[in-house]
Amino acid sequence: MSEIIANYDESWKEALNEYFESFLSFFFPEIYQLIDWTQPPQPLDKELQQITASSQTESRIADKLYQVWLLNQEQIWILIHVEIQSHYDVSFEKRMFIYHYRAFDLYGNKVLSLAILGDDRPNWRPDCYNYSIGKGEITLKFPTVKLIDYQSRWDELESMSNPFAMITMAHLKTKATTSQFSERSEYKWQLIRGLYERGLTKEQVVKLFKIIDTMMTLPKELQAELVAKIKRFEEERKMPLVSPTEQLAMERGELRGELRGKLEGKLEGKQELIIRLLNRRCGEIQLSLTERIRQLSIEQLEELGEALLDFSSMTDLERWLQK
Template structure:
């Protein structure tokens, strides 16, 4: 069982590395709005190792130190601490304080400490560390998210297109199905299949599938059945995805041809083209974009075509 807990760290670590921007948007939306995402953020893994050297509290695999820039042009470093243990730990808040103070002491930069708690204790919600001695008071308050809370808002997770929504779903169901492999299989199938309904592109689906598969381990016989079912499901959905990408490419081609022939396009026309769903209509519009005499004629054509489509 301890090995399974250890394995939780690496999927989280990789998910943050791949989807850091989405991670902040999902768990800390107020912070997301204050970060200047036009300036590349930087993971400071080597710096974090230096900070944590000889620390008996220990650095977990999912600990991250990230340098970001605020929208006001001020630099700040963000320490992201992910607690993946499934039990209360008395030294957690102390560790957050130690990390924060060491980073500030070495680099003299403001540090925001963020914690993700994945334990099963509803009442355990550490958010500060403090002590008083002889008139001196030390206090650190840090931002904390409890994954357990998302169980009460499952519909929001199902509806979200943020990559961390299915990751959180996978984590919670992995935690809830310990010792229940058949139930875990059913949830794993459900979560993976939902990736196809969230509007992700192929590379995003592959990456999320890999992370979820890594997290939701199954016994060998069930893993084989899972792989076969997902392969069948992918084959059924391949045609739909090919059609979706074909429509997207066709719309882009139509807009590009019209821009080459008639220079600037009205935004209403671009919007109208992007709203066309019928593949046959898109093929016809593509041909007309090449041969039609004027932009006004094309606008009239697409208006007429959409009117007929709506009447159908």
């Protein structure tokens, strides 16, 4: 069986994009209560890209940066770092410090840094970076959540309506079933069926379905069996909703049709189309990757146009370009 890699990064990024308010109320309720939610939070993707690019660190899994207003009308930035590691990372605290001070240095805003740890080491709980020289001292403290702590609260998670209860369950079951795809398929089915049984709206079902489906990757055969099971379930329930599986198929069909209709143009037009579709599939791509795409030949652009339909993260694009 070919290697199947769980797609945590894309799932967490999508979840943070869709459910930032729910994220804070679920993991950091004390911080949630400080924010004036009548003023919509503003995502700062371009600023984050500059912050992480300026630091001398590798590209991380899932980082997000938001501008929010507190109840006292003070404006602050919230920097979220989701780390999916299965081993001790000696540089984690330093990396949190680098991102924090670069945000302050470049833009002069107060920053609150938060960390989500998705690894399976119960005793690794970094929450501070500190060094001192003589009487001088630097300290950064950042609230940290360890996802494996929720393993003992499974019944509680199942009863919660917050979308991050479902996302946390999907994460834990994905980690627990590495290379055990039959078990993962069964857990995935249980989680997806739970979406329907929670009485969610069509839009809520589709959004959460896509996040869970992206994270809990399966071999093609098991994925096909799962899709068939979901369709039978929908037919038995005579559900009035548009099936998430059908919606995903429609989106894929629209992308393929758009490619077929527009990849006939000039080189510059093909480049812009490919870049636009990659932004839709993988998030805003870095300038360095954009420049590499502009150097591709027409034949290579057409190959990339077909390949990107299977991309789910920036990593997929980087791997394709390396080949």
